[in-house]
Amino acid sequence: MKKITVIGTGYVGLVSGTCFAESGNQVICCDNDERKINNLLQGGVPIYEPGLKELIEKNVKKGTLCFTSNIKQAIREAEVIYIAVGTPMSPSGEADLSFVEQVAKTIGENVNSYKVIVTKSTVPVGTGRLIESIIKQHLREDYPFDIVSNPEFLREGAAIKETLNMERAVIGTESDMAYQIISELHQPFTSTILRVSLETAEIIKYAANAFLATKISFINDIANICERVGADVTKVSEGIGLDSRIGNKFLQAGIGFGGSCFPKDTAALVHISQKCGYDFKLIKAVMETNEGQRVKIVEKLKDALGTLNGKTISVLGLAFKPDTNDIRSSPALDIIPYLSVNGATVRAFDPIAVEETKKQLGYQCLYFKDIYETLENADACLILTDWLQVKHLDLNKVKELMRQPLIVDGRNIFDLETMQEFGFTYLSIGRQPIN
């Protein structure tokens, strides 16, 4: 049993803190957002993640998990301190480290015994060393501490399941004692633990995300060729995915990647490369292809309608992927304002991300939690997120509700034969149009 403090109670901090409590540790999750902490203290959960609410309730009841905005006190009580604050994209594309630096300073000022300080936030190479030097500068006495990089690989929407059964843990540190402590913490979750240097751990995280992003842009480029030559990208994915050297994951063509990680981490990797004098051309092309996919889907819609002006468009899906209410860098945030500025009335559906979207887009569209209500009198339906509710649509009912049966599908949810049978005009990605 270790006393762990997690600083930053967002997706990563809250999920990992809760899982560390579940595996028998004493965990304090802290944040400087008092509203978030008060909400948690009152039994609320600020994010949607399957299984999270139940696990929080269970561990709070057991007394193994608690929440506070008193970060200084939480630091003093801990043996292990996890840094899980945000590292957003700055206007230049670089990772903004101001939250991490602020936390490192507070840690330095409050260290009162040996501590292991672990970075879970995604940070550029060299940040572990930077944290170490900031802490040293602010130490009140000469207390020993060790620095570890332990990057997070969770997937939103499956974060609890994947943390409790993680495929691997990467632990970057020079200290044998710190390695021992952090690897013991991970033993209940995985038997695959990779020990590397601080710098290697930091780059592993970016390399992992950049590789996955590359797979997505690769298949989207193939999709764009398929459209021109009369091939079907879903069959191409199947055909190459059956090769175990390639694998079938992250090979679904569509409107490209969004979310809080891939766009920001690919941009940060371009900067990391530039800083060390390397021109990472491949990842720049991955980003360019990705941006193009959002434009292409809107062009298909415009071409099919003739004009957006005066049309009613139902947008299905606001979250950047299913099973999350996270809308960071979600395609919907670019596409809805574009449709609206060009004179369309947008009726938008999402089962759980409506409130988050309202905060960003306000009343640029009408919001619905009922998928069929969203489709009433629509000139077109634009699918942006492959929610189960979308996959399970009653297509007869959809056809009755819409003014005209036009579906533009950014997620390739339906098969072409079905859409033909139901009599839809159906435009998807990397497949032939059904008219």
Ligand code: NAD
């Ligand atoms: P988030 O924005 O959901 O949470 C960050 C939290 O840190 C917020 O609650 C914020 O209030 C808090 N915070 C900021 N400054 C603070 C300070 N000085 N003291 C205390 N708390 C502070 O972010 P997230 O999605 O959890 O991501 C955190 C990090 O993990 C990022 O670096 C991200 O790239 C990385 N990561 C995220 C995911 C993911 O799927 N979300 C996966 C892997 C890695």
